[in-house]
Amino acid sequence: MTTMCLLHICLVLLFSTEIYSLDCNLLHFQQNKVNTESLELLNKMGGQFPLQCLNENRNFEFPQKALRPRESQKENAKVVIQEILQQIFYIFSKNLTQAAWDRSFIELFQNGLHQQTEQLEKCLHSEMENKTPYLGNEKLLSPMLKLKKYFKKIGDFLKEKQYSLCAWETIRLEMGRCLLFVDQLIKRLQN
Numbered sequence: 001m002t003t004m005c006l007l008h009i010c011l012v013l014l015f016s017t018e019i020y021s022l023d024c025n026l027l028h029f030q031q032n033k034v035n036t037e038s039l040e041l042l043n044k045m046g047g048q049f050p051l052q053c054l055n056e057n058r059n060f061e062f063p064q065k066a067l068r069p070r071e072s073q074k075e076n077a078k079v080v081i082q083e084i085l086q087q088i089f090y091i092f093s094k095n096l097t098q099a100a101w102d103r104s105f106i107e108l109f110q111n112g113l114h115q116q117t118e119q120l121e122k123c124l125h126s127e128m129e130n131k132t133p134y135l136g137n138e139k140l141l142s143p144m145l146k147l148k149k150y151f152k153k154i155g156d157f158l159k160e161k162q163y164s165l166c167a168w169e170t171i172r173l174e175m176g177r178c179l180l181f182v183d184q185l186i187k188r189l190q191n
């Protein structure tokens with residue numbers, strides 16, 4: 001019994017040190033871990049794509065080309081990842097009643113997105129102290145607008161379809177593609 005309690009305390013301590021001693025040099029490693037988990041959760045929460053929803057298939061035109069920052073611009077990759085994750089979080093905060101997905105998986109998924117965004121935020125701040133803030137980065141302006149437009153299309157689609165099961169399934173599939181792209185961006189964060 002005592003051993004079990006001690007073990008529990010150790011685990012709690014281990015977990016908190018992990019959060020508070022975030023090393024921004026290892027950011028890509030932590031981001032990759034959570035992103036992989038998010039992709040798995042997205043698959044688990046609803047299982048297979050329902051066949052009756054196949055005719056909902058749409059092209060939302062993810063602005064892939066515009067969002068590929070050059071190799072040297074790690075900060076840009078961080079900003080883009082952060083925006084994508086925040087937008088996905090926002091989409092999954094909409095009316096999920098008809099989606100019939102596993103609640104606990106949805107919550108874990110959202111927690112992961114939140115955690116990832118926080119990590120990025122922290123590492124962006126520590127890096128930006130001696131540089132111009134990214135908000136003034138003109139190179140990012142157009143790609144970010146395209147990204148916002150893409151997510152607006154997603155939001156409009158869900159609304160137009162009244163958050164139906166098939167609309168949600170289509171978006172779950174689409175968000176999986178987004179996270180795969182995030183995966184590519186995370187690779188650019190490596191030294």
Ligand SMILES: *[C@@H]1O[C@H](CO)[C@@H](O)[C@H](O)[C@H]1NC(C)=O
Nearest residue numbers: 094095096097098162163164
């Ligand atoms: C969500 O949608 C369901 C029906 O699909 C509706 O009954 C419910 O009121 C909606 N909830 C909100 C908060 O809009």
